[in-house]
Amino acid sequence: QVQLQQWGAGLLKPSETLSLTCAVYGGSFSGYYWSWIRQPPGKGLEWIGEINHSGSTNYNPSLKSRVTISVDTSKNQFSLKLSSVTAADTAVYYCARGRSGRVVVTAFYYYYYYMDVWGKGTTVTVSS
Amino acid sequence: SSELTQDPAVSVALGQTVRITCQGDSLRSYYASWYQQKPGQAPVLVIYGKNNRPSGIPDRFSGSSSGNTASLTITGAQAEDEADYYCNSRDSSGNHPLVFGGGTKLTVL
Numbered sequence: 001q002v003q004l005q006q007w008g009a010g011l012l013k014p015s016e017t018l019s020l021t022c023a024v025y026g027g028s029f030s031g032y033y034w035s036w037i038r039q040p041p042g043k044g045l046e047w048i049g050e051i052n053h054s055g056s057t058n059y060n061p062s063l064k065s066r067v068t069i070s071v072d073t074s075k076n077q078f079s080l081k082l083s084s085v086t087a088a089d090t091a092v093y094y095c096a097r098g099r100s101g102r103v104v105v106t107a108f109y110y111y112y113y114y115m116d117v118w119g120k121g122t123t124v125t126v127s128s
Numbered sequence: 129s130s131e132l133t134q135d136p137a138v139s140v141a142l143g144q145t146v147r148i149t150c151q152g153d154s155l156r157s158y159y160a161s162w163y164q165q166k167p168g169q170a171p172v173l174v175i176y177g178k179n180n181r182p183s184g185i186p187d188r189f190s191g192s193s194s195g196n197t198a199s200l201t202i203t204g205a206q207a208e209d210e211a212d213y214y215c216n217s218r219d220s221s222g223n224h225p226l227v228f229g230g231g232t233k234l235t236v237l
Contacts, residue, residue, distance in 0.1 A: 035226065045163075045171065045214050047226040058223050094170055098226075100218075103178070113218050113226065114161035114176035121170050 002027035004119035006095045008080075012126045018082040022095030022119055029053050029076045033098035035115060036069060036080045038091040046091075050098060051078055085126045095119040132160070132215050132229035139235040140205045148200045148232045150215030158217040160198035162191060165212045165231075174213075175200055202234075210236045 008020035022034070030053040038046050049059035051069045059067050068081040082089060096115040103110050132152040140146035150160050159178055163171035173182050175191035188203045198217075202209055215229040 037228075044212075044231040045165075045216075045228040047216075047228060050226065058225060060225055061222075105178075109157070110159060110178075111157060111218065112159040112161070112177045113216070114173055115163075115171075115216070116173050116176070116182060118170040118172070 002097065002117045004095050004097065004117055006093075006119040006122050008093075008122055008124070010123055010125060012085050012124065013128055014086050014126060015084055016126075018085050018089065018093075018124055018126075019079065020093055020095070020122055020124075021077055021079045024076040024078075024097070027097075027117075029071075029073055033100065033113075034069075034071065034078045035096045035098050037094045037096060037115075038089075039094070039121075040088075040091040048080065048082075048093075087126050090124065090126050092121040092123050094121045132217065132227050134213075134215060134229035134232045136230065137233045137235070139237055140202070141237050142207065143204055145201065145203045146205055146234065148202075148213050148234065150198045150200075150229045151196055152217070152227070152229075153196055154217050154220040154227070155193060155196050155198050157220050159193060160191070160215040160217045162189075162198075162200045163214045163216065164209075165214065171214065205234075205236050207236050210234055 003025045006022040033050045035050040036048040051057045066083045071078045097117040098115045100113040162175040165171040179191045190201045213232045218224040
């Protein structure tokens with residue numbers, strides 16, 4: 001059974017860089033997308049970005065200028081860095097495993113994507 | 129469009145059927161996935177693809193799609209189904225970033 005274990009600093013000051021790591025246990029690292037998602041207090045889920053096993057990344061356009069996601073396949077780990085944090089970046093941060101594909105429906109391609117394994121979340125607070 | 133729209137709140141009587149919807153242009157070519165989140169917990173995948181349930185998800189959960197709207201249906205809602213529900217898919221434009229709906233708070237009466 002695949003498990004994601006995440007860790008990182010929970011308290012930051014404004015302008016510092018958030019750094020989190022997620023380790024994958026019990027399953028393959030290749031063939032999947034590895035995402036970071038966050039949830040501000042009392043609000044909904046926001047996708048931050050993703051990386052695949054070969055290091056190709058895709059970021060939320062609204063955060064792209066501050067986000068870097070990297071992968072260490074030798075350790076089955078991927079990491080998130082978010083620079084120049086402010087109080088608005090206070091949230092629970094989750095890592096997750098994503099899977100995608102396509103099926104043919106009445107002669108057209110229909111695509112699917114889902115995240116089937118999630119980390120437990122890391123609370124990050126930005127405060128001076 | 130990079131938005132998925134959900135009703136903020138829905139209620140259902142115990143044992144009755146409820147449908148939670150998600151609207152967005154990307155849903156014309158992407159199936160939505162659905163996540164259940166209870167307070168203080170990580171989201172849990174409940175429906176993916178055309179209408180697939182991960183192992184351990186009760187068969188009272190089902191999914192469907194028509195045009196730009198995806199639906200999550202709970203047939204015979206139980207007290208433990210009270211939670212926030214989020215839809216998710218890729219945006220159909222640009223680099224296909226992922227997007228979440230704003231979430232629907234389900235109350236079981």
